[in-house]
Amino acid sequence: MTTTTPTSASTSSAPSTTDAVPAGTVTRLLQRQILPIDRDTDVFPLYVDLEEARLDTDRHEVGGNKSAKDLNNAVIRQSTSTGRKLHPDQIRSRTELRLEPSQLLSFGTYFNAFPASYWRRHTVVTDVELTVRVSGAGSVVTVYKSMARGHSQRVDAGVVEGDSGSFTFSLPLKPFVDGGWYWYDVVAGDDGASVEGAEWTAQVPADRAEHGTVDICITTMNRPDFCAKLLAQLGEDEVAPYLDTVMVMEQGKDLVSESEFFPAAQAALGDRLRVLVQGNLGGSGGYARGQLESVRKGTATYALMMDDDVVCEPEGVIRAVTFGDLAKRPTIVGGHMFNLYSRSQLHSFGEIVQPWRFWWQTRLDGYSQWDFAARNLRSSRWLHKRADVDFNGWFMCLIPRVVLEEVGLSLPVFIKWDDSEFGLRAKDAGYPTVSFPGAAVWHIPWTDKNDGVDWQSYFHHRNRIIAALLHSPYERGGRMVRESFNHQVKHLASLQYSTAELRHLAMEDVLRGPHALHGELATKLAEVNAFRKQFTDAQLVEDRDDLPPVRRNKPPKKGKSDIEIPSRLGTLVAAGLAPLRQLRPVREMSRHYPEAELPAMDSAWYNLVKYDSAVVSMNDGASVALYRRDPARYRDLMKRTIDIHRRFHREWPELARQYREALGDITSPEAWEKTFEPWTGDERADGDQ
Structure with a gap:
């Protein structure tokens, strides 16, 4: 059972991180209340929250119907913010915040809520104490907790009876096996309030008294x-x-x-x-x-x-x-x-590595690009389940x-x-x-980078394969080889020949074995950049007017937009026809003029496959490139693509054995010391400045 100890005395200073207590334990400060250093209003929602909690629907209530799930996902992404703002002057210091009379404010935020389930699962801490120091007669401090499904429960509260109060709440971590947070809200009295500070502390074994460095x-x-x-x-x-x-x-x-x-x-x-x-x-x-x-x-x-x-x-x-x-x-x-x-x-x-595809991604029941200013922590059910x-x-x-x-x-x-x-x-x-x-x-x-198709595509592909060889639980890497083939065909059909060539080079280098990695560490980037300069899709132009204007023999069929997003059936049809279309002769005018100009956000493969040439913008908005279809290059690359993927499917178990046996050697300090020798010399201190 939690307890509250309000006082009307002046607040004391923050406790030491290592105050000794009886029974062979010490007090450690786990987390303190903080506020943004630069008072940047854009980050206020990460520290303090003026919005109400509007919890989204439990996915178990939504059920397994795809349409229902899609609709619920769209609703979850919708903003619940009313636009309430905290004035920068209300931030008094790194730890102190002033509230206007009768203002309600929650510290159930990314930086100030206490992630109880993570402490419960991974640490020796079993109970925590929250101490909140507030000035302002009549002000109320209320402590809440959430469970893994996101619903919140009121835990305890205290009222400032004099000019100020220091409230201590004893809070167990036992109920947080699967997820959940602790946090506190403050309601100011008639004359306003100041939350002068708050600390989350715990009694820990004496041998954990000193912090690491x-x-x-x-x-x-x-x-x-x-x-x-x-x-x-x-x-x-x-x-x-x-x-x-x-x-x-x-x-x-x-x-x-x-x-x-x-x-x-x-x-x-x-x-x-x-x-x-x-x-x-x-x-x-x-x-x-x-x-x-x-x-x-x-x-x-x-x-x-x-x-x-x-x-x-x-x-x-x-x-x-x-x-x-x-x-x-x-x-x-x-x-x-x-x-x-x-x-x-x-x-x-x-983030996890999906084992069958062997690709990194946000965990399956989570969301990426989540805006806390649009939907706060207390309103976002998925954020309360612990993310492993x-x-x-x-x-x-x-x-x-x-x-x-x-x-x-x-x-x-x-x-x-x-x-x-x-x-x-x-x-x-x-x-x-x-x-x-x-x-x-x-x-x-x-999202502001183009690393899936530029020079980095070599390292993306090579290193993904190496990581899969080292760690895939499947005998032949699961879907790895097949997905590699599919992506290669996609790049070829999208006129991204430099990307396809770099990915092919990456696979050839994987076949050379693990012990080549250290030797080419300092030289591979220059080789990659020199190699890709021969392809027009890798030759970036800053001024669009340096390239020819768009011209085409025929207008779009029935005036349809060239950048419509196809249906699932349309996508499958396009994927089936795209490789065949690459074998047709190139339209004569496309040799001299691009047939379209595509912004980066519209340069998906199902748009690119329609053209014999196109001007395509890069994701960073700084340059464009001219893509041109080349049937002879396509046929050559497609043949090599088929051959090398067959080889990987055949040799995967042996390659995996080689890489796994070499892992200890190529990641050892001794191997790295040899790689660093050109810059360290005989005396290690020579590299310092």
Whole structure:
């Protein structure tokens, strides 16, 4: 049973993270109330909530009818926001918020609700105490909890009887096996109120009294200002006790040390900052260097992977370390990714690798691109079920040093699949990954990139196959080979010959075996870029007028739009006819003039297959490319596509054996040390700046 202890005395200071208590336990601070540092109104919904809770329909009530499920999914995506706003002046400090008279406000939000089910499932914590300090006579604090299905229950409440009150609520974690949160709402009295602070604490074993420390590993390339500003964020006083070293793996020509913002970062971090200069070895090479340095010096409890093009919530670092400290077993603790350009939008609440397709995705009962400003946490039933994941992206991911020491460092694959493969490898060794609510960064969204068809398509395809060879539970990779073939045909029918050639090259390189990966880490990108320059679909043009105007012999049939989205039947028909159409002669006029101009959002394969030539915009909006149909190239590539996929189907078991046997060697510190030798020399300190 929960208890409430209101007082009318002045509020006391926040408790220490390690105040001793009887019976061999100590008090640890798990989470505190925080407010946005920069008072950016776009992120207010992640910290405080003025909206009501309007819980969506339980999927079990909707049933299994496809139409009903589709309709319910559409309703779930609809906004319930009324547009209520918090004024920036109401934020008094990092932890204090002022309420207007009679204003009701909920802290049941992404950064301030307490993710009880994650603590229940993965840590030694069994009970928590919530202490809330409020000033303002007549103000009310009410504590709620939710269950895995999202419905909320009132737990307890307290009323400020004098000028101020400090309320303590004892809250068990036992009911949160499958999901659920704790949070508190505040209603101001007639004269307003101030929520001066709140802390979630727990009694933990004495051997968990001290918090761990972290090496932060940032790989950067030609983003000096972005990276320098991030370093300054990590230099905040509140984070300082948790930092061991902040390592920047500098792989570009525009150096972070030359940014105008670097002196402030250097002053904030002092001798904890190290800049390690090396060649461009991609994200995996950068992160592996940080992992290697962390393992070799052995002074930090964790190594935290973080992208250079993010805005960080510094409190998330503290929360990730605290959760890792109290985990039942060494646990990888990942942060979530919000959209840098739409800052209340969450990319994904938890990601898995679908084993049959072997593709990463949002968990099956979750949603991607979720906007908390449109539909708050308390209204979103699916967010209350605990999200169990296979991996966490390395835009923010805390890895215990003991895990690195046992399972090895990053796979040497340049970019793509290094983080997901590592999560699967750690999982196989008994180390779970938790995508932890309340720890997050803001990152450029994937939707603004074109990495499925540009030079990155090589690494996407090669590394996906390698990861499947290493971890697929199916003898021949499940659907992997068949899906690879289908995608290859799609790119060919879409006139994306450079992409198809790169994917074919990726498969040839996989067949060369695992021990070639380290040797080509520093050279493969240049080879890929040089190879794809021969294809018109890879030759990007910034000025559209540098390409010929659109002309075609015949107008669209019956005036129909060229960009209509086909029905399911129409899609199947188009998929069946597309390969055959590629064998027809090219229309003469299309050799000199594009037949259409397609924006990036309309350049799906079922539109591209209609044309002999087209101008296509890139996803970033900065350039266009000219696609041209080439029947001879199509026939050649199709023959090679069939041959290599037959070979993969035939040789998959043997290839899987080779890669699995070599995994320990190619991810070992010793293998990576040899790769880094050109930039480290005989003395490891030579790489420092």
